[in-house]
Structure formats: structure tokens, C-alpha cells
Amino acid sequence: MKKLFVLQLMVWMGLMMFGEELKSPNGAFKMVFELKDGVPAYKLALHDKAVIKESQLGLELKDAESLLSGFEVSGVEHTSFDATWQPVWGEWKDIRNHYNEMAVTLTQTESQRKMLIRFRLFDDGLGFRYEFPEQELLTYFVIKEERTQFAMAGDHKAFWIPGDYDTQEYDYTESKLSEIRGLMEKAVTPNASQTPFSDTGVQTALMMKSDDGLYINLHEAALVDYACMHLNLDDRNLVFESHLTPDARGDKGYMQVPCTTPWRTVIASDDAADILMSNITLNLNEPCAYDDVSWIKPVKYIGVWWEMITGKGSWSYTDLPSVKLGETDYSKTIPNDTHSANNDKVKRYIDFAAEHGFDAVLVEGWNEGWEDWFGKSKDYVFDFVTPYPDFDVEMLRDYANAKGVRIMMHHETSGSVRNYERHMDKAYQFMADNNYNSVKSGYVGDIIPRGEYHYGQWMVNHYQYAVEKAAEYKVMVNAHEAVRPTGLSRTYPNLIGNESARGTEYEAFGGNNVNHTTILPFTRLIGGPMDYTPGIFEPDVSQYNPDNGSHVRTTIARQLALYVTMYSPLQMAADLPETYAKHMDAFQFIKDVAIDWEDTQVLEAEPGDYITYARKEKDGHRWFVGRTNDEQGRTSHIQFDFLEPGKKYVATVYADAKDAHWETNPKAYQIEKYVVTSKSKLSQYCAPGGGYAISIVEVKEKSDIRGVKRL
Template sequence: MFSPDKTKHVVVGLENDSIYYSFFNNKIPVIQKSLMGIELNEMAWKGLSVTEVKKDASRTQWEPLWGTQQSYPDYYNALTVKLKDKNSNTYTLLLRMYNEGLAFKYEFEIAEKSSLTLKNELTEFNMANHSKSWVLAHPWGKKYKKNMQVSQIKKVSLPLLSKSEKGHYIFITEAGLYNYGSLHLSANPNGSLSAEIVGDVKLKPEFKSPWRVVMVADAPAYFVEHSYLIQNLNPPSKIKNTSWIKPGISTWDWRARGAKEDGFEYQLNTESMLRFIDKTSELGLPYFMIDAGWYGAEHEKASNPLTTIPEIDLPRISKRAKEKNVGLWLYVNRVAFEAFDTDTLLAKYKAWGVVGIKLGFLREQNQTGVALLQHVLEKCADYELMLDCHEAVIPSGIERTWPHFLTREYNHSFMDGGYVASPVDHTITPFLNNVAGPIDVTPGFFDIDKMKARTYVKSELKSTIIAQAAMCVTYFSPLLCLPDIPEAYQRKPDVFEFIKGLPLSYDASKVLIGDIEKTYVVARRKDTTWWIGGVTNEKGGEIEFPLEFLGEGNYEATIFLDGKHTTWDKNREEFTKENSIVHANETLKLNIAPGGGVCIKLELK
């Protein structure tokens, strides 16, 4: 079966009682002959015969409620292969060939069983001539390893990005993850990667697996620009009235705790929350998020999320938020959802005027964790509450079906512990984690030189103020949680206004420089205004890119760069600002500081 543009094709065959597939790009093998299938404890994947082969096609497009572009093309050719085993049980392979890549999944019906148990998923990815890979070495997507040989890969989380000896790139992930464990990969002795599903999996007699996705391109920037493929493999939105789902920027109290400002110290108390709300309103931002601790120790089952600690008067806080037209987000640990009735919790929060929930420490990548996330997600939809999930399972495009699921922390954001992301990390993560879906990186520190004195900041930030602002563009998320105190943004209004103007949902997105491990520059447009963000590794250097994407007309350019003597570990808060008029026939040439960034706003005049 060929892709709509005829550049890619897949071959599926039954051989020696096993199903195999091979995937080609321009007739060059991308995935060599690899196994497919699912084994159950109740029955083996044996005695197979093909009973039906059907081909189909679809040429549609759809508009997301929020996203990286105004509409997403959904063009594919489909192949359905029906199989029967020696006991007349029926299995179905569903394959779709897109211009962007291949997707396939499994379905089966076992009539005489009330429940089934997964023994093994047989899926393999035999990548042809691959020399190096970037993989996630932590189940929450927090840490990556680069330059991995395929033979070294063991129980890695998805996505996986790999480069072949011939120069093309492969991106492997999953889509539509429901009622199943997350897919991890390990190397086989024969050089292929095999599926390892996290934890035990109980299945119903009628079952549909998640999609397995393989994209191929000449450069990793392609995956960033075509990441909508993962959403395409999910059903349309189940929420009819979406008026309450609104992308936006939120202030956030967690990293502020311990900050001192004009004799005032931000703490976990009512006065700090009221001050945050007042300042959020002054800044003109729509949301404020209260993080862990407001109802007690977050990991303790004895902590009652229907009450508050004595230092927190939540009714008073929510009243002030309503008066100031600031939407309130609340952190709730997974322990609370396991120990208390979800309807009771969410009804209480809705009565308090809360607009969104941050689900913390989901942690488990198994079927139980996936099911809990889905349960909370569906209940939040019932109560019209948006959701942000931390320590989450892999993004798999389910935000198309549930657009109130704005973002998740499937990444190593600016953490509390000893590890802090290095500049090079931010030239890799957009090509890996962020392709799978929106991620909550929490960039935007301004008081970089003073932040280590705070309660939940234990290491120096390896970044600059302009790199921090640029990441608000380079990382895509429709919910942007700013980590600093409001006063820090008021002290640097020019850079803050750049961030504040970001719509967080765009009509178009284009990677201008996608040099993984070196430099990443992306442009995003809403109406006639473009926002450009760029970051570089520890070396920095000169960059240039043409402005031909602008089209006709004169554009007023506002350009922010780090200071002349700024690096990721020195003079981090210094920056410059300049204005000019630019046209589509020009090429911008800029110098980015080591570990620094660039922010550009282009307005049509």
C-alpha cells in the first residue's frame, strides 16, 4: 500500500505462521522485515490464515480548537487485513499510510472469553542501517540519552528519534493510548527493536490497541512541523460545548515560594495567593495556579483535598480571583483521586470557581496509570475543568478527543532537584518529547540571579533571560505556566510584553533552523503577526535565516538578544532590544549568546 503522494509504501505478508511488515521511503527500506501481532495468555497467535484484505482511502482536514496551525490535513490510504486462527478467533490489522509516515494497530474479537490477559506484543521495528538514536531514559520522559547504538537500547520510553547511516531520520511513537500500558522498546540480538508493554494488561474480548507510528524524513524539523499526524490517529472531540476551554498564560506559586520582595516573602499562605492574584490581574494574564501543599502533604492519604491547611483560606482566594477576573488552577495529587470520590472533589472545586486541575505524580506508565488519567480526564470534562498532568504518560494525541487536556509534563522541566537542563537539552527536546504533543516545560524565569534562594529551587539555572522567553515559543503548549514572581515580570516589561502577546494557538508554524544539538529556531503566526523564538547550545554563534515566509508587505521587527557579555552562566539577565522594518526578501543574520536565545516579533504594518 502506497502513501497518497506515492513516496512511501508498506508491504504486509503472512509467512511461516507469522505476520511481517516492511516500510519503504522512495523505495529505500526504512523498517526492514519486522514482526507484527499480539499474543494472549488465553490463546497463541498461531494457525493464522488471511480471510479478507480491504483497501480504503480518506482525504479530509480538520480544525483543532487550539494547535500549531489552523487546520490539519488528514490524508491517508488504509489497508485492513483480517485473520483467523485455528480456533476461528478473528484478528484485524489496521494500517494507514500517510504522506508523513506509517501507522498500524490491532483489533480482535474473542467471543467465548469474558476477559483476556496480554502475554506479549510482538511488534518489532527493524530499522535499516541506523547509527545513532536519541531515546528517553526515564518513564516520565524526563531524561534523554543521545548517540545511542540500536544494540544498546533497553526499555526506553517513546518517542524515539534515530538517524540512519544514509542520513534520513526515523521517529517512532504511539497514538491513541487508551486501556493499555505504555509502549517501551528494547533491542533484540538480531538488531531490531521489540515492543515491551509496561505492566500487566487486562483486555476485554473486543479490543483495539493503540496505534504504532513510524515517521521518516530527511531532517528532524519535518517531525515538528507534521506532528499533527499523532492527533489525526485519534477520534474527533467528544466535547460539544468548548467555550470554557481557553489557552492562556498562568502565573504559578511553586517556584515563587521563599522569594522576598520589598519586605514581603512569598509563602504557602492566603496573603501570598491574594498578592499573586492581584499582580496577575495587573499583568493582564488570565490564570493563576496554586501548587502542592494547600490541603496538606500531597503524597499522604490522610491529607483531605476537600479541606485546606489553616494557612490557606481558599474561599477567600477564589472570591478575589473572581473579582479580578483571574481563572484559578489547583494542584491535586493522584493520591487524592485514588482515596476520594472524583465527583465529590471536582464538584467542590467547581463550586470554588476553579477553572483547571493540575494532576500531580500520575507516575505509573502501566494500564492502571493510563486508566486513572482517562478517568480524571473524562470527569473534568463533565465539570468543565481544564487539565494539566505532571509525571504523565506519553502524549499520544488524545487531546484531539479531549481538547481540555491542555498540556502535560512529559519532559525534564525546570526541576526542584539537583539536575537542571543544559542549553543543549533545549535543542533536542523539541525534536523528541514535544513532537508527541504539548509539554509543560515551565520556562520564563526572569530573576535568574536570585532564584536559588527560593524554597523549591536547588540549582542554578543554566540559561539566560532571552533564552527563557524564547522557550515560550520554541516549546509548544497551549497552557504556559510562568515560574517567576509577578514583580520580576514588571521589572522587565519589554521582554514580558513579548511573552504576554503569545496567543499559544497558531495559524501556522515553521522551523527556520532545526540543527539538533546545536540550534533550534521556530516561527509561529497568528493572523498577520509572527513570533520567532530561538535557542542554542553552550557554544552559541551566528545564525541566519531568510524571511521569505512573511509574504508581501512591510513588517516591524522587534528583536531581543542577550547582552554582549552574556552566557548561560554569566550576566544572564542582560539583554538588548532593537526595532527595524523588514521584508520577505531579506535574510536575518544574528549572533546568539552561548546558551542564550533570540525573540522576534514581526507585525505587518
């Protein structure tokens, strides 16, 4: 009897003090799961250097016993996986998905409720999530808060934006973790809809660097039917804890088993380039949900947009202070002289797109209702099918078709999601009937139903519904003001773009920080591509609107580089055609640059300072290089060893002139051609706020290199 008691005690202690190790395929990462006094925890190390110190796991429930403690381990399963898959579009033609997995099943001793925590350890980091199998004692539950911790091993340098339930459109702040609280008030700048929640709350993807040179990125993957996760920092102990976006009632999530949470991700390396090269976010998403993807194509486009953003033109047809769809007769109103989406102007944009090989023309402000949409919390704003009198849908459709160009649809919801869902089928059918195969949707302003937030579970489900509904009509979606991406484009590749960050439009609203584009690939783009809308060749906004004194904080050379450094299968030439006509030699790079890639390499990288990418076009032989630089003048040093040995290439370098500067001389650029091989090296000056772009073409004939300098 005594021996039996001792054996039972040992088993009980083993369950309460359980520990299990998981290593990455290459052995560099080691993760340990522990159960201490019934509380689940994990820790992560890279080359025996702490990435995440011991951190607790679990969820707090509403009106029910929490899933935080009282657990015992009832099962552990180890598996491995190694396969290669091909995205419909992307930065690589082939992506390897290689990990070791540990699934730990936990049972609460008293309630007998079960929770499984699944860990996947890759050669570049960790993903884990909570899973709730079908069980009698846990069916429906409401999340009060997810209590996932990420304990930092030091007071790291961080690149962060304020935690906010409604927007990510903030400039990044660079600071120590311990300094976030003191800088938060300055970091929260105005937005059309915003709800910051904490003096130490930040958003993912969060990029950090330790004092000893370890780069760490925290994010999430496969955000489906769940609230967006933020991170709240205990700045005394340097521990982040997950903070979910609530709904109108303050609840964080409604769950029904069987169900899972999104994956929580930790990417880490002692080389910043590895963060940019990681595919953890995509690999943690499900394979493509569509059998037929032939209708999903990358898009290079121009648009009737920048002139309205700068204030040169307007979205609205009249200056009426109030309109009602179905009641306001626009044919009897007096039009203003600033409406941009008119027949003549759209035809000129179509002509320009056709002449220079662009796929589409975005037209905003084409539909009735723009006079009375912003900030009104108005339910029935747009119907998404009724054009203004000066926008002839059929004529412009046929005109574009004849030129081999499509018009890109625009659906601004003004946050009235109920109204959008009310009209969605009709709007998508209208697109199908008129040869529109892509749509830019927008969610400016506070959400209706009132009290819901942009990043709550209800809205996350709406964005998902919109993408899946669009697929029924073979429509590609570029969602602005939606929740930031988490790799769902692998599963739903018709989600070809998102905004979900501070884009080029803010350059006309006062400007972005000069180092903004040296940070975004480490943060926002970790989850998926961004419709950043580069290509601004006239930095002085007052040239378009004398009342707007904004200045785009960039050189022309860097604007070209962004087509390579800011990855997206949806790339816009955002400036006006008449401006491009003044710089056709530089515009040539925008015409040439690919938007779908077979291979991607990071040649130089340091968050907040600079990034240099080299990319090879899919199913082709051309390479393109882009370098974005911060506010300091720097010299970039690269090698061309990514090129095929034994072959010669012509590299056309679009670079800052020696006296270029984003503020004082932004249009100063130079174009040089060189013969290069895989052994060539380049040292290229980058101005403050500048950079360079290179197109590389294989030499076919000797005449191709006659008179061209060798590098």
C-alpha cells in the same frame, strides 16, 4: 483430482507467503505487509530507502495460544481518506488528515481466531494497530507481551531516555543504538518513583537519525485502555520490540473483544523539520468527544510555585512531622514562616496577573496535609477541599473575580489514586462552586494501589477517567507525572497540558542538559503539549535560596524563545513577579506572545542542536519566532518569507548579547527593532544555551516605522 490438489496447494502457499503493498498518497512511502510461514510482518521504505526492515507483528497471550503465528490471510481491504478538521486549540487552525489504508484480516488456521491489522500510510509516515473483531473463539484474553518489532536499517544516532514504568523525568542521552547498553547506568538518575526495566529499554517518542541523513521517530497514538508502550532493543541485530508496562501481577493488558490496541507510529523524513510538522499522532485519534467546547480556552498563567521549587518557600503550613486529615486541628498549631500559599502573597500574584493580562494564578500548597505527604505510601493524604487557615477560599475567589483573573486549582495525589477517585466529584464540585476552571494534578511517588505503575493499563484508565470526569464540571486538566500524551487532546481537548518529562523544575534540582529543549520537541512533544513552565529570568537559584546552588542552564533570551518552541496552549510565566519587575522590557514578550496558533512553520531544525519556529496567532495577524540553541554558540539564518507579500512589519528581536553565555553571563540580552517584509533575511547570533525571540506586527501607520532600522 490431481489438478484440484495442485490448486489447493497453490492457494495454501499463497496464503502462507502472502504479500501486499501500500503507498502513501504522494507515493514517497511504500509499506509491504507479508505473511511468511504464517507469521505476519511488515517493512517500510521512503524513496526506496529502508526506514523499517522486515519486522514481525503479533501478541503473546497468557495461558492461551499466542497470536504470533499460524495465520492465513482471510481478507484485505484498501481505502483512502482525505479531510480537513479544526482543533479546539493547537499549532494549526486547520489540519489535513490524508492517508491510504490497508486492513488485513488474519485467521489462525487451527484455532480460527481472527486478528485484523490496520495500516494507515500518510505522506509523513505510518500508523498501524491490532484490532480484534467480535468472535466466538476469542472473547477475553490477557496480554503477556506485545511483540511488535521495529527493525532498524543501521546503527542510528538516537536521542533516548531509559525505559521506565513510572517516570519520563530523565535527561536525554545522545548515542548510537549499539551504545545504549553501556550508557544506561549513567542515564538512570534518581526520581521520586522509578522502575527501569532493561539495559537496552528506552521510551517513546524515540528520535533517531541515520548516517545517511534519514530522521525517524517511533511513538504511539490513542493510548486508551491499554498499557504504555516502551521499546526494548536487541542491540546485536538492532531490532526494537514493544515492551508494555505491567500491572501489579505482571500482566500487560486485559482485553475484551471487540477491541483495538493503540496505534504504533513511524514518522520519517530526510528533513528534520518534517518530524516537527507531522500531525500523524493527532490524526490517528478520534474526533472531539464534546459537543460544547466553548468552555475550553488556552491559558497564560503565573503561579505561587517557583519559590517553593527553589526552596525559598514551602507547601506546608506547619513543621509537624505527622498530620491526619480530620484529626489535626491546624487552628491550634504553630505556623511556620515559610508557607507560600497565604492570602497576602496570593493577592499580590493576582494583582500582577491582572496588571499584565494573565488569565490565571496557580496556587500550590493551599490545602491541608502537605506536612506529611511525600514518600510515605499514605492512602488518605489530601481531601482537595480543605484550606489551610491562612488561605481564605471565598475572599481570594472574590478578589480574583473582581480583577478578571481565575485561580488555578492544584490537586497533588501523592500517588494515592484510590484516594483521589474517592474525592474527585467533591473536589471538582468545589472548583465549580469557587470559579476554578482548570486544575494541575500531580502523581508524585509510588502508586496506590501498591504495585501498580504510573504507565500501566490501570493508571492509563484512571487518567482517562479524571479527564472525562473533569469535563462533566467544565474543568480543564494539566496532569503532571501522568503517562506521556499520545494525541488524546484531539478527542478530549480539556486535557490542555501534561508534564511527563523533565521540566523547568529540574533546573532547581541540579539542572537540565543545555540541549534539553532542542530535543523535547522531537520526542516528548510529538504526543502533545507540555507544561514546561518557562520564563526564568534569575538563573542563579541561590538568589532565592542560599542553600540551593543550582543554576538554570539558559540565557534570558532563550527563556523567551521557549514560549514559541515548546508548544503548549497552557503557558506559565514561572519566575517571581519581583524578578520580572527588573526586566520589564524582556517581560514584554511574555505578555505579547500568543498561545493559540493559526499557522506554524519550522525554519531551522536539527535535534540536539537547534530549533527555530515561526507561528502566526489564531484569528490575528501577528507572528512570533523562537529559537532554542544547544551548548554551542551558533548563528541562525532565517528568511521572513512566511509573511504576507507586499506588507511591512515591525520585528522586535529579543536576542542574546554578544558576550552572553548560559553559565557566565545568562542575563545579557539586547532588544532591537527592524522593519521587515517577506523578502527580509536575518542572521542572528545565539549564545551557548541561548537563542532569540521575535514578535512581528504589521505596520498600520507610517509613524509606526519612523526611526526603525530596515532589515
